[in-house]
Amino acid sequence: MANFASKLLRTVLVSDHQLIAECLSGKTASFGELVRRHQDRLYSTIFRLVDSAEDAQDVVQETFLSAYQSLESFKGESQFFTWLYRIAVNTAISLKRKQRVALSIQASQNGQGGTEPLDFSEGSQPIRAAEKAEREQRIRKALSKLSPEHRTVLVLKDMEGQKYESMAEILQVPVGTIRSRLHRARIELRDLLQREDL
Amino acid sequence: MIPEHLTELLTAYIDGELAAPKRKEVTRLLKNSAEARRLFLQLKEDSTFLRKLPRTRIDKDLADTVLDQIKMRGLKLAVRQPNQVLVGKPVSTQRFSWIVTVLVAGLMLAAAISLYYFVLAQ
Numbered sequence: 001m002a003n004f005a006s007k008l009l010r011t012v013l014v015s016d017h018q019l020i021a022e023c024l025s026g027k028t029a030s031f032g033e034l035v036r037r038h039q040d041r042l043y044s045t046i047f048r049l050v051d052s053a054e055d056a057q058d059v060v061q062e063t064f065l066s067a068y069q070s071l072e073s074f075k076g077e078s079q080f081f082t083w084l085y086r087i088a089v090n091t092a093i094s095l096k097r098k099q100r101v102a103l104s105i106q107a108s109q110n111g112q113g114g115t116e117p118l119d120f121s122e123g124s125q126p127i128r129a130a131e132k133a134e135r136e137q138r139i140r141k142a143l144s145k146l147s148p149e150h151r152t153v154l155v156l157k158d159m160e161g162q163k164y165e166s167m168a169e170i171l172q173v174p175v176g177t178i179r180s181r182l183h184r185a186r187i188e189l190r191d192l193l194q195r196e197d198l
Numbered sequence: 199m200i201p202e203h204l205t206e207l208l209t210a211y212i213d214g215e216l217a218a219p220k221r222k223e224v225t226r227l228l229k230n231s232a233e234a235r236r237l238f239l240q241l242k243e244d245s246t247f248l249r250k251l252p253r254t255r256i257d258k259d260l261a262d263t264v265l266d267q268i269k270m271r272g273l274k275l276a277v278r279q280p281n282q283v284l285v286g287k288p289v290s291t292q293r294f295s296w297i298v299t300v301l302v303a304g305l306m307l308a309a310a311i312s313l314y315y316f317v318l319a320q
Contacts, residue, residue: 035264158248164215187241
């Protein structure tokens with residue numbers, strides 16, 4: 001009980017900076033605490049970028065391993081989670097780019113468009129729940145067709161609630177680029193959804 | 199057809215990232231243009247749907263896997279010495295700040311004591 005209480009207190013009272021300092025002093029177990037603290041939120045974002053539980057897990061794992069190796073370079077000028085986000089988003093974007101290239105090569109070899117079929121198995125769902133599921137499916141499908149850069153800004157803005165400035169820091173681009181990228185992403189998403197309706 | 203600079207304003211308005219003068223410009227645009235209103239509502243609805251997409255939680259604890267991988271891959275990081283600090287200030291600057299704080303506190307105490315005896319003497 002005392003052990004549990006002290007662990008809980010440590011989770012609440014010990015900051016990320018302190019855990020990082022402990023890691024850098026040789027206490028590797030403190031990095032495990034950092035992983036536990038941030039894995040859920042990181043996974044949730046990355047899953048929305050890569051659409052696959054397995055890929056998301058791989059990206060998050062690689063993110064933490066990259067973060068461990070470059071921990072010394074984290075100067076504390078931004079929040080630790082922002083720094084982690086940056087590594088994770090870049091890893092996810094690289095993965096999506098490779099997958100898009102592989103898919104288009106495969107599609108051109110097979111003579112196919114490479115899109116996934118929709119699944120509308122309603123079963124015994126009430127009509128409203130089925131409509132909601134259909135809308136979710138449509139928006140996920142449209143999101144998956146966006147370029148990694150456009151998808152990323154929409155995920156960070158709408159799903160993660162990030163401000164332009166924070167997004168600019170994560171993606172290492174100017175605020176103006178975020179604004180115009182989001183604009184193009186929203187218009188493109190709208191066009192994709194309209195095409196689905198036709 | 200709405201000019202691009204105006205659709206950019208609409209999307210920034212949806213993002214909640216416009217200053218007051220620009221927000222007024224958007225309000226005027228929406229008041230005067232049915233096409234702009236239609237587009238705004240569609241984009242706003244898309245944004246709302248995205249926000250409402252359910253979050254996915256990870257179904258395992260990666261901490262042990264990550265620590266195992268660190269061991270297996272033999273990953274190392276530069277180990278910092280105990281008296282080094284994580285952010286910015288070197289140790290000598292931290293010590294200097296403490297000395298200044300103590301001096302200022304001492305001066306204030308001396309001033310308070312002097313004032314007390316001055317008032318008492320009165």
